[in-house]
Structures are given as C-alpha cells and as structure tokens.
Amino acid sequence: MIEEKNDEVQYDEAFLRMLLDEENIESFREHFLVLHPYDQAQFYEEVGPDIRQIIYRYLSPQEMAIIFETTEIEDDEYKTYLDEMDPSYGAAMFGFMYTDNAVDILNELDTEQRENYLEMMDEETVDEINELLGYEEYTAGAIMTTEYVSVVESATVREAMRVLRQEAQTAETIYYIFVVDQAHRLLGVMSLRELIVAEGDLYIRDIMSERVVSVKITDDQENVANLIKDYDLLAIPVVNENRELQGIITVDDIIDVIEEEAEDDYSKLAGIADMDDNDAGPLRAAGKRLPWLIILLFLGMLTSGLMGIFEATLDKVALLATFIPLISGTSGNSGTQALAVAVRGIATGDIGGKSKFRLIVRELSTGLIMGIVSGAIVVGIIFFWKGTLMIGLLVGAAICCSIIVATLAGSFIPILMHKLGVDPAVASGPFITTLNDVTSIIIYLGLATTFISRIL
Amino acid sequence: MIEEKNDEVQYDEAFLRMLLDEENIESFREHFLVLHPYDQAQFYEEVGPDIRQIIYRYLSPQEMAIIFETTEIEDDEYKTYLDEMDPSYGAAMFGFMYTDNAVDILNELDTEQRENYLEMMDEETVDEINELLGYEEYTAGAIMTTEYVSVVESATVREAMRVLRQEAQTAETIYYIFVVDQAHRLLGVMSLRELIVAEGDLYIRDIMSERVVSVKITDDQENVANLIKDYDLLAIPVVNENRELQGIITVDDIIDVIEEEAEDDYSKLAGIADMDDNDAGPLRAAGKRLPWLIILLFLGMLTSGLMGIFEATLDKVALLATFIPLISGTSGNSGTQALAVAVRGIATGDIGGKSKFRLIVRELSTGLIMGIVSGAIVVGIIFFWKGTLMIGLLVGAAICCSIIVATLAGSFIPILMHKLGVDPAVASGPFITTLNDVTSIIIYLGLATTFISRIL
Numbered sequence: 009m010i011e012e013k014n015d016e017v018q019y020d021e022a023f024l025r026m027l028l029d030e031e032n033i034e035s036f037r038e039h040f041l042v043l044h045p046y047d048q049a050q051f052y053e054e055v056g057p058d059i060r061q062i063i064y065r066y067l068s069p070q071e072m073a074i075i076f077e078t079t080e081i082e083d084d085e086y087k088t089y090l091d092e093m094d095p096s097y098g099a100a101m102f103g104f105m106y107t108d109n110a111v112d113i114l115n116e117l118d119t120e121q122r123e124n125y126l127e128m129m130d131e132e133t134v135d136e137i138n139e140l141l142g143y144e145e146y147t148a149g150a151i152m153t154t155e156y157v158s159v160v161e162s163a164t165v166r167e168a169m170r171v172l173r174q175e176a177q178t179a180e181t182i183y184y185i186f187v188v189d190q191a192h193r194l195l196g197v198m199s200l201r202e203l204i205v206a207e208g209d210l211y212i213r214d215i216m217s218e219r220v221v222s223v224k225i226t227d228d229q230e231n232v233a234n235l236i237k238d239y240d241l242l243a244i245p246v247v248n249e250n251r252e253l254q255g256i257i258t259v260d261d262i263i264d265v266i267e268e269e270a271e272d273d274y275s276k277l278a279g280i281a282d283m284d285d286n287d288a289g290p291l292r293a294a295g296k297r298l299p300w301l302i303i304l305l306f307l308g309m310l311t312s313g314l315m316g317i318f319e320a321t322l323d324k325v326a327l328l329a330t331f332i333p334l335i336s337g338t339s340g341n342s343g344t345q346a347l348a349v350a351v352r353g354i355a356t357g358d359i360g361g362k363s364k365f366r367l368i369v370r371e372l373s374t375g376l377i378m379g380i381v382s383g384a385i386v387v388g389i390i391f392f393w394k395g396t397l398m399i400g401l402l403v404g405a406a407i408c409c410s411i412i413v414a415t416l417a418g419s420f421i422p423i424l425m426h427k428l429g430v431d432p433a434v435a436s437g438p439f440i441t442t443l444n445d446v447t448s449i450i451i452y453l454g455l456a457t458t459f460i461s462r463i464l
Numbered sequence: 465m466i467e468e469k470n471d472e473v474q475y476d477e478a479f480l481r482m483l484l485d486e487e488n489i490e491s492f493r494e495h496f497l498v499l500h501p502y503d504q505a506q507f508y509e510e511v512g513p514d515i516r517q518i519i520y521r522y523l524s525p526q527e528m529a530i531i532f533e534t535t536e537i538e539d540d541e542y543k544t545y546l547d548e549m550d551p552s553y554g555a556a557m558f559g560f561m562y563t564d565n566a567v568d569i570l571n572e573l574d575t576e577q578r579e580n581y582l583e584m585m586d587e588e589t590v591d592e593i594n595e596l597l598g599y600e601e602y603t604a605g606a607i608m609t610t611e612y613v614s615v616v617e618s619a620t621v622r623e624a625m626r627v628l629r630q631e632a633q634t635a636e637t638i639y640y641i642f643v644v645d646q647a648h649r650l651l652g653v654m655s656l657r658e659l660i661v662a663e664g665d666l667y668i669r670d671i672m673s674e675r676v677v678s679v680k681i682t683d684d685q686e687n688v689a690n691l692i693k694d695y696d697l698l699a700i701p702v703v704n705e706n707r708e709l710q711g712i713i714t715v716d717d718i719i720d721v722i723e724e725e726a727e728d729d730y731s732k733l734a735g736i737a738d739m740d741d742n743d744a745g746p747l748r749a750a751g752k753r754l755p756w757l758i759i760l761l762f763l764g765m766l767t768s769g770l771m772g773i774f775e776a777t778l779d780k781v782a783l784l785a786t787f788i789p790l791i792s793g794t795s796g797n798s799g800t801q802a803l804a805v806a807v808r809g810i811a812t813g814d815i816g817g818k819s820k821f822r823l824i825v826r827e828l829s830t831g832l833i834m835g836i837v838s839g840a841i842v843v844g845i846i847f848f849w850k851g852t853l854m855i856g857l858l859v860g861a862a863i864c865c866s867i868i869v870a871t872l873a874g875s876f877i878p879i880l881m882h883k884l885g886v887d888p889a890v891a892s893g894p895f896i897t898t899l900n901d902v903t904s905i906i907i908y909l910g911l912a913t914t915f916i917s918r919i920l
C-alpha cells in the first residue's frame with residue numbers, strides 16, 4: 009500500500025485506537041510496527057496516558073526504544089512519560105537505544121531517577137552511558153554516538169564487508185567505515201560506496217582515504233555542524249587527544265543542531281528566552297517573554313530619566329518631541345541590522361580573526377553612507393513639510409549621527425562579547441535597540457539644547 | 465598524512481601556488497587532486513583570475529566540475545568566473561556536474577549565455593537540464609537531482625547490487641535504492657544497509673519497504689526539509705502527478721535549504737534584504753539595508769505627524785514626552801516577541817489550520833498577562849520616583865494597552881499574510897515595531913489628552 013505524502017497524517021489513528029480498545033494485540037502489532045518510527049512516535053504522543061499503558065504492555069522494550077528516541081517530547085516532559093512505565097521496562101528500553109539518545113534523555117532526569125535506571129542496566133551499557141554523560145553540553149562528545157563501524161587497516165575489503173554486515177543492525181550509520189590502527193587511533197575513512205566497488209582481496213589501508221575530517225571530543229557542536237555542512241558529510245568521527253576514535257556524529261543529529269542554533273539566534277534577536285512554546289499556555293508563554301520585557305522596561309526607564317535632563321528644552325519647543333520616535337526608531341533599526349549581520353557571521357564562522365577588524369571598518373563606512381542618505385532625506389522632508397530648515401537640519405544631523413553610532417555598536421558589541429567568551433546572540437535585538445534608544449536621544453536632545461537659540 | 469582538523473586551512477596554499485608558478489603540472493595535480501573538493505574549491509576561489517587561468521589548463525572539465533559545484537560563489541558572481549573560461553571548456557564542465565547543481569548555476573546566467581552553453585552540450589544532458597530549468601524556484605523540482613539509483617520490483621538482490629555498482633560513480637547517493645514498476649512508478653524503497661544483509665536470490669519486491677515517504681515535484685522546499693528532518697532520511701524521492709519517479713533530493717542539499725530558510729527569517733526579523741554580505745564592501749552592504757531603513761523612515765515620519773496632533777498636550781506637560789521612548793520601546797519589544805513565535809511556528813509547520821485561532825487566543829491572554837504585570841511595575845516605579853500617581857497610572861495604562869495590542873498584532877499579521885499567500889516573514893521585525901510605535905503613541909497621547917485636566 010503506497011500512500012500519498014502530504015502534510016496530513018501517515019497512519020489511521022482511529023483504526024489503531026480501535027484495535028487497542030478491542031485488546032486485539034496481534035492485529036495492533038501487525039499494523040503499528042510497519043509504520044515509520046516517526047509515525048509510531050506521533051501516535052504514541054497523541055493518545056494520552058491511559059492508552060499508552062496498553063502500548064507498554066503490547067510492545068517490547070526494544071520496540072518501545074525506537075519510538076521513544078524518535079518522539080519530539082519537550083525536555084521537561086520526559087520524566088512524565090517515564091513515570092508511566094514500570095522502572096525495569098524503562099531501564100530495558102534505555103538499553104536498546106542508541107547511546108547518544110539514551111544520554112540525551114537521561115540528562116533531563118534528576119540524579120536520583122537517573123541512578124535508579126543505571127542500576128538496573130548491564131555493566132557495559134552503563135559504562136558507555138556514563139562516559140557520554142561526562143561530556144559538557146553542546147560539545148562533540150555530548151552529541152556523538154558510540155555505535156559506529158570501524159576496521160583495522162590490515163583488514164581486506166572482504167573482511168570489512170563481513171564486519172559491516174554484522175554491525176548493520178546496531179550501528180547508527182554503516183555508510184562510512186572508519187579505519188584505525190591496533191591502538192584504535194583514527195587513520196582514515198572509506199565510504200560504503202567505495203567499498204562495494206572495490207576488489208575483495210585489497211587491503212583497506214591501500215584504498216582508504218587518509219584525508220579524514222575529524223573533530224575533537226571537546227569541540228563546539230556549531231563547529232561540527234559547519235564541517236559536516238561544508239564537506240557534505242553523512243557522519244564525522246570524534247577523536248580524543250591521542251587521536252583515538254571515540255565516536256561519530258551523524259548528519260541527522262547535525263540537522264537538529266543547525267536548527268537549534270539558528271532558532272536560538274532568532275529567539276534572542278526577538279528577545280525571547282526560547283521558542284518552543286506554540287503549544288504552551290499563555291502563562292508559560294508570558295513567563296518566557298516577561299523577563300526580557302521587564303529588564304528592557306528598566307532600561308527604558310533610564311531613557312526617560314535621561315530625557316528628564318532635557319525637560320527644559322522640550323518645554324520650549326514641543327515640536328521637538330514629535331521626532332523622538334522617528335530618531336530612536338531609525339537608530340534601533342540600523343543597529344539591529346548590523347547586529348544580525350555580525351551575529352550570523354560569527355555563528356557561521358565567516359568572521360575570523362583579522363576579518364573582525366575589517367568588519368568594524370566596513371560597518372563604520374556603511375553607517376556613514378546610510379547616515380548621510382537618511383539624514384539628507386529627513387532634512388528634505390521636514391523642510392517641505394514643516395517649512396523649517398533649522399529643525400530639519402537638527403533632526404537630520406541627529407539621525408545621521410545615531411545611525412553611525414548604532415551601526416558601529418551593533419557590530420562591535422557582539423564581536424566584543426564573542427572575544428570575551430560570551431554568546432554574542434545574548435546582545436539580543438531588543439537590548440541593542442534599547443541601548444541605541446538612549447544614545448540617539450542623548451545625541452538629539454544634546455544637539456537641540458546646544459542649538460536651541462537658533463531654533464527658537 | 466593525517467591532519468588535525470580545526471578551523472584552520474586544510475591545505476598548504478603557498479606550496480600549491482609555488483607548484484603553479486613553476487608550471488609543475490604533474491606535481492600540482494598530484495597534490496591538488498587528493499584534496500577534499502571543499503578544500504579544492506577554497507583554493508580555487510582564493511587565488512584570483514590569473515592563477516585560475518593556469519588551473520583551467522591543468523585540470524580537465526570533469527575535475528573542474530567537482531570544484532565548481534562545491535564553491536560558495538555568490539549567485540551574481542558565477543558569470544565572472546565562467547567568463548574566465550573558454551566557452552567549450554565551460555560547457556563540458558556543466559556536462560559533468562550533477563544536473564541539479566548545473567541547473568542552479570545556469571539559472572543565474574542571462575538567457576543568451578545559458579543558451580550558448582546548452583548549444584554546446586549533448587542532447588541528453590540538455591534535455592535533463594531543460595526539464596529542471598522549467599521548475600519554479602523553491603519547489604522540490606527545482607532542487608532535485610536526476611542521478612539516483614532505481615531498480616524494478618522484479619529484480620533480485622543480486623541484480624540490484626550489480627546496478628548499484630554500475631551507478632556508484634555517477635549517482636548522487638547509492639544508499640537508498642528506489643523501487644519502481646515497468647512504468648517507472650514509485651513502489652517502494654530499500655536502503656543499501658538492508659540490501660547488503662539480504663540473501664542474493666530474494667526478489668526486491670518481497671523485501672522492499674512499501675511505506676516510502678515521497679514529495680510531489682511542485683511541493684515547497686520547506687515541506688521537503690521538514691519531512692527529511694522528521695523522518696531522518698538521507699534522501700527523498702520526488703514524483704509527478706502519476707507517481708512516476710522524477711528525481712531525488714539529498715540531505716546535503718536540504719541542509720542548505722534549512723539554513724537558507726532560517727537565515728531568511730532571521731534577516732527579515734532584522735530588516736535586511738539578505739544576509740550574505742560579510743565580505744561585501746560598505747556600498748553594497750548599505751545598499752542591502754537602506755531600502756528597509758528608508759521605508760521605515762517614512763513610516764516613522766507618519767508617527768511624527770500623528771504626534772503633531774497632540775502637540776498641545778505635549779506643550780502643557782513636557783514630562784509626558786519623556787515616557788514616549790519607554791512606551792513605544794516596550795510595545796515594539798512585545799510585538800517582536802509575538803511575531804517571532806508566529807513566524808517560526810508557521811515555518812516549521814507547527815501552526816496548522818485550527819491551531820491558528822488557538823494561537824491568537826493564546827497570544828491575547830499572554831498579552832493581557834504581560835500588559836498587567838508590566839503596567840503595574842511602571843505605576844509603582846513612577847509613583848516612587850516622580851511622586852505622581854496620576855502620571856504613573858496614565859503611563860501604566862498606556863503600556864498595558866500597548867503590549868496587548870502589539871502582541872495581538874505580532875501574531876495576527878503574519879498569520880493573515882500566510883493565509884493570503886504572502887511570506888509571513890515579510891512582516892519583518894522593524895515593520896511590526898514601527899507599526900506598534902504608531903499605535904502605542906496614539907494610545908498614550910490619546911489617554912493623556914482625555915485625562916489632561918486630572919494630570920495638571
């Protein structure tokens with residue numbers, strides 16, 4: 009049975025529910041287990057705790073492991089799902105998962121619950137899991153898996169194919185075979201594509217590619233993502249300080265990393281703690297947005313306080329106040345543009361050592377051009393609209409200076425933060441905008457106060 | 465020779481340049497062709513037109529094809545590079561590329577130049593290219609490749625392996641084998657992993673998976689990306705209306721799509737036409753940012769004009785003006801937050817039909833909570849700071865209303881645009897911010913004008 013693929017569901021939910029209702033275990037297993045794990049996981053998440061209890065009875069821990077590692081459960085909900093299962097069933101399920109996935113989930117539990125599960129697993133699995141649990145979050149070590157295929161350099165193509173067939177069931181990918189020496193140090197790589205066209209008697213060391221791109225266990229996951237993307241790899245090997253092969257990272261995990269990192273930069277540009285809240289209730293959504301909003305509220309108060317210094321000037325020419333949103337808005341916009349370019353440039357690795365300085369010089373010139381063009385437009389509009397050249401010149405000059413300062417700040421601050429080891433995306437859009445509000449208003453009202461005699 | 469992989473270059477540029485200088489063709493080819501195509505491409509882009517002339521002489525069009533399709537040349541620069549080559553060399557090079565890559569590049573040329581190349585190629589290649597050229601940008605058809613491996617259902621495992629070995633040199637991936645009937649309609653799929661562990665005498669139709677996830681040729685590339693991501697696929701087949709297999713899309717191309725789409729949403733949130741301008745000069749950078757900045761400048765003028773209506777009120781209490789940046793800033797921030805959640809929700813497909821209405825209700829409640837909390841904080845601060853409850857209440861009420869309106873607008877506008885078939889990300893951050901500036905100032909000064917007698 010071939011199905012049309014569109015955005016709709018790939019399985020008959022009502023039918024599967026009916027089979028569970030009828031306690032028709034045979035028929036349920038027959039229709040459920042042929043589904044793609046993604047669809048099995050969708051069904052599993054959809055049905056609610058009561059029906060999941062039946063599923064746990066009907067499926068083995070091994071069958072459940074595939075579903076559980078495919079689900080898109082929120083990090084803080086794993087505990088809820090696991091509490092529905094018998095602990096020994098849960099422990100057995102962890103044993104059947106790819107180590108990296110098991111570790112991801114175990115990492116979300118509290119220490120006691122995690123220890124309980126580990127106590128019920130066999131020693132070898134526990135060792136593997138404990139090793140991965142030790143690596144810092146967002147590093148190659150934390151996202152790698154230990155289920156890969158390796159052969160020693162002295163093997164023949166025929167022997168390598170035999171290893172491959174044995175490992176085909178458990179390895180996360182068999183499309184790259186990593187070649188090691190007796191001490192398990194990484195020497196090279198072969199793709200399955202190369203292997204299947206090679207003569208069976210050849211030695212692996214003679215036909216492998218020695219130019220293998222690898223990462224260190226402590227490398228940042230963003231680095232790993234950039235390499236996999238640039239070199240179009242399906243997997244990348246992870247080595248320790250002695251070049252001993254420790255694990256691999258596959259492209260499907262890297263897609264998640266790329267999405268995660270892009271989402272993260274995006275949320276921060278928008279001033280939200282994190283983004284996964286389409287299904288969350290309003291209280292939770294507000295909770296994620298309020299912290300930034302309130303911090304910015306206090307920064308905004310600072311702006312109001314600063315403006316208070318210029319109250320005398322504002323008192324004399326009320327018209328001046330009407331241009332404040334225009335000036336602070338424009339300055340905020342140009343600052344956000346510069347910020348976005350700098351943050352993405354750093355994230356994709358395009359901005360390296362000496363190019364940072366070049367970027368700042370470039371941004372200064374860009375700000376200058378944009379400032380002069382925008383300033384001139386504003387002078388023209390105000391002159392023809394309000395018939396006053398002085399106020400036009402004042403607002404135009406303020407906009408020109410504000411754009412230059414905002415553009416420089418927008419590129420300099422993230423670069424500085426990156427240099428200090430802070431995630432540059434933390435200098436989020438709203439933060440830069442609020443900062444630029446303050447500077448632009450000081451520039452504007454400072455200029456106005458200085459030249460007030462000419463305006464009146 | 466094994467190299468440590470870090471962010472540094474993977475090849476010895478000076479050495480390669482020296483070999484070219486010495487016209488040592490043998491030695492250059494020996495050291496250059498063992499490099500990973502990505503590194504070859506980096507060198508090729510780095511060296512400048514003069515040295516590239518030598519490279520064209522030393523490398524065959526086939527060797528050049530791999531480099532050319534791996535480069536990260538900007539879309540509008542392909543013409544410059546191609547003009548360096550002899551046209552017949554260029555045409556031969558296109559012939560050796562994967563069709564999807566050749567089409568991507570040919571699409572960037574003007575019609576005349578494209579036709580010139582096509583005239584010099586063999587008929588079969590031209591047919592394949594013309595077919596792909598016909599598909600609309602950003603659809604599955606436009607990004608698919610026609611170099612895939614397919615077998616008929618009646619083949620045996622042994623026969624399939626033979627086909628695979630033959631195609632291993634040219635197919636873009638051999639890790640999925642697509643199963644078709646005599647009319648080339650898609651019936652199922654097998655992974656190479658399954659194939660190599662299967663008995664040689666078995667028929668493919670008996671062991672293939674019939675649940676093959678496929679896309680239509682007209683599907684949006686974002687859809688394709690979501691499927692590959694959800695189902696952890698290495699490639700997805702593309703079919704026409706009759707379910708005839710037309711091509712495949714591989715995961716490495718999808719990574720580029722995911723990045724492109726995320727980058728696109730990000731740029732628009734920041735109000736930049738597009739992002740790839742880290743290397744561009746200031747004139748070009750300014751050119752990409754000025755259009756939005758100037759549009760927003762005019763919108764900002766509108767705000768100034770609107771404020772002019774309230775000049776009498778501002779004239780009476782200059783203190784009022786000092787809170788304008790606070791109110792418009794807060795309203796802009798909360799609007800951007802809501803916008804970001806809605807835009808990403810639509811992009812990732814999380815926001816479907818009926819959940820759109822739910823989202824708006826959720827955002828209304830979220831805005832209400834955030835408005836009340838922020839408003840109360842503001843009343844408190846202003847009361848203790850300025851000692852005036854009336855102005856505190858006025859500013860607090862204005863902030864509360866502004867946040868509610870901004871949050872609603874931030875979610876409603878992108879959803880409306882999506883419904884109208886417009887890319888919701890076009891309702892960019894600065895646009896929503898400027899819009900919310902206007903509404904928040906009307907709310908604030910409207911309230912102030914109404915209650916002016918109590919404030920004085």
